[in-house]
Amino acid sequence: MRKEGGGVSDPAGRLDRPGQLRLLVVFDALLREGSVAKAAAGLGLQSPAVSRMLAQLRELYGDPLFTRTAKGLVPTRFAEGLRLRLRALAAETEQLVTAPMAAAPAARTTIDDDWIRPPLISAPPLAVRPSVLLQGQPTPDDFARKLARIGHNADPQRRLAKYIATSGSGVGRSRPLAREEAEDALAIILDGEADPVQVGALLATMQYRGVTAAEMAGFIEALRRHIGAYDVSDGHADLDWPAYLSPKLKTPPWFLHAARLVAMAGYRVLLHGHYGQGPDAGKLELAAETAGIPVCASLGEAKAALAAGSIAYLPIGGASTQIQRLFGLYSLLEMRLPLNAVVHLLNPLGAAASLLGVAMPSRRDMLRDTAMLLGARALSILGNNRDFAEFTPFRATTLFRLVDGEPMDTRIVARRAIATAPPPAAYTSREYWQAVWTGAARDEVAEAIVVDTAAAALLTIPTCPAATFEAARREAADLWQGRNSTNPR
16 A cells, blocks of 8 residues: 555555565566566566566556556556666666676786786777667666656756656656656646757657657646636636747637637637737737737736736737747747647636647647646637637537546538638738728628638537527527627626
8 A cells, every 4th residue: 555655555464575565577578568468578477476566566556557458558657656776676686686896807817917918909898780769878677766856856957858868768768757856847847947959959859759748738737827827616707718820820819709709699708819920910919909808917817807808818928928928939940849738728717618729630639638738628629720719610620528527529520612702902911901890891701711710719618598509509600690789798
């Protein structure tokens, strides 16, 4: 059973010290091999014996330790946290048995020393093909021992160095970070305690390897703690709507009109986002001001704006200038980093539901899995070609949802195509965008985008009575028709 503080005890006294050491060596083999049969073969034991010892380990720690899957044994979070310590222990045990001390120098066989002198040319090392393990290079066992010595109370830069090495040191040495490790790593960066090289190294290696849902959940927890985010129980918002746009995107932000419709229906909508570092970085702020949406410079302002008018926009710099600066790494690395994905789940005011747009198919399931780890109950991810929530009504779209905390996919059939016409030359893009809202200009394509985006948002909110997308679309269409005669609550 597990003791307070993370240790283990055996109150019945069934295991002596040698037996406990034997169990730990078996535990290390199971973590390395991911299979009872392979671990048994490597240790020279029979599979039933290893299975019995695995059962003893589970009883000893009070944890299942491994889950059986089609790909073998997958360690639990508790077992994964012991991997490096077990590897160091097993390596030291093996070395003590097989090579307790260095070989003694060879005895001199002659006393005739007058001919002793070094050769004129020393023989160079034997020419060989490059090897994976070079002479003097630390072995995986050395590596495990080194990392295990860096504890949770080490200084921030040393802890971050450990996380970088754990995550990105190559085949046989690296593993994904545990949720708590990812949270601590990003917290160090957000607190300004990381070396700049460490920041780029951690985020770039994680992006290259592929971020896990547990790592994303840890990042989100660090982000939310950093900005002082509110919990869902605080009840300050109904819908969280991230809007992190690429500065290369030049189309009008039709989704802002959809958010206005949802606010008109009486739901409190918080938009938060970012639009690059270029000369038009304030595009979303300008659009929000044009639409009469309050632009807030802090989380407190956003909270007050929702209480007063049901909708607000919070630039990410208003929540944290440190997060905003991290987005600036794109111009240095020319690649998206894990932060660009996880920030969509930031949910600063603890809204009961979230509406996201995700372009990469693999990232949709990842974000939904991350939301489930964080305890989200209501979520919709639009599977479209943009990383913000704006519907594409003229092609079939899948809504990747969480309904009462359970995953559910909703397939939306495409609308019949509508012929498009260029905006009148008399309007600028922003003027035309606003003219469609006021009714001074008519654009059926834009109207369909706005209505269907609002429908997806309404369907996501748990308290909305619309039970199907078609019902939500009808409600959104009614809101659109009455938009200039209805004021948001």
